[in-house]
Amino acid sequence: MNKKAEYKSAIRSRKLIRAAFADLIKEKDLGKITVTDIVKRADINRGTFYAHYQDVQAVSDQIGNEIIEKMLEFLGEFNSKCFFQNPKPILLKVSKWLEDDFEFYKTLINANGAEQFLEELKTIFVNYMEFDSAVPDSIKKTPTFRIRVNFFAGGILNIFQVWFNGDLEYSFDELSQEVSDIISCASEPFF
Structure with a gap:
């Protein structure tokens, strides 16, 4: 994968994670949101999440x-x-x-x-x-x-x-x- 496509993919993944996080905080307290919640909502795998965020x-x-x-x-x-x-x-x-x-x-x-x-x-x-x-x-x-x-x-x-x-x-x-x-x-x- 060339660097430009990789960069777009990373931006897309972070946007999906942020959007999922924003949706989840409408429903749950921050302390109760899990990585599993985010990856399910963002429709990404755990590896993609951990490539961008620790937790x-x-x-x-x-x-x-x-x-x-x-x-x-x-x-x-x-x-x-x-x-x-x-x-x-x-x-x-x-x-x-x-x-x-x-x-x-x-x-x-x-x-x-x-x-x-x-x-x-x-x-x-x-x-x-x-x-x-x-x-x-x-x-x-x-x-x-x-x-x-x-x-x-x-x-x-x-x-x-x-x-x-x-x-x-x-x-x-x-x-x-x-x-x-x-x-x-x-x-x-x-x-």
Whole structure:
């Protein structure tokens, strides 16, 4: 088999494994998904699975790491300046990305066992907001700043979870605008 065909086969196998994993976390807790479950759902053999992943946790970790890397990439594209005055550009960028594979991300965000992953995302948002260079260092050192930063980061993640659950009838653009307005308004008197 030539390298190009082998590469396409590997990509196809990983996609099948990821899709099977995403389907299974709709039905089971992460800790109860087995390699057997995945290979049956993906209609592949165990050797194919083990050629790409060590175990089920490795599938979960890789997906989580890819999402975190993408978030860091997005945040890196935006200067850590003036997030609080205009968070909309970054929120729109994240929203568009989530929209591209809506069902997959909806499943991951709402899966039992996603709490640790969501906490990692919250930490990334907190760190990003803490480095907003438009915020004076004297403000950054206050407990009020820490409370707001954690509140905003947790709120952003929570509102996306609520939206993915179908409890809000907003488009991604409308959701981004609303969250942006809330952050900007709540930040004005402080910053």
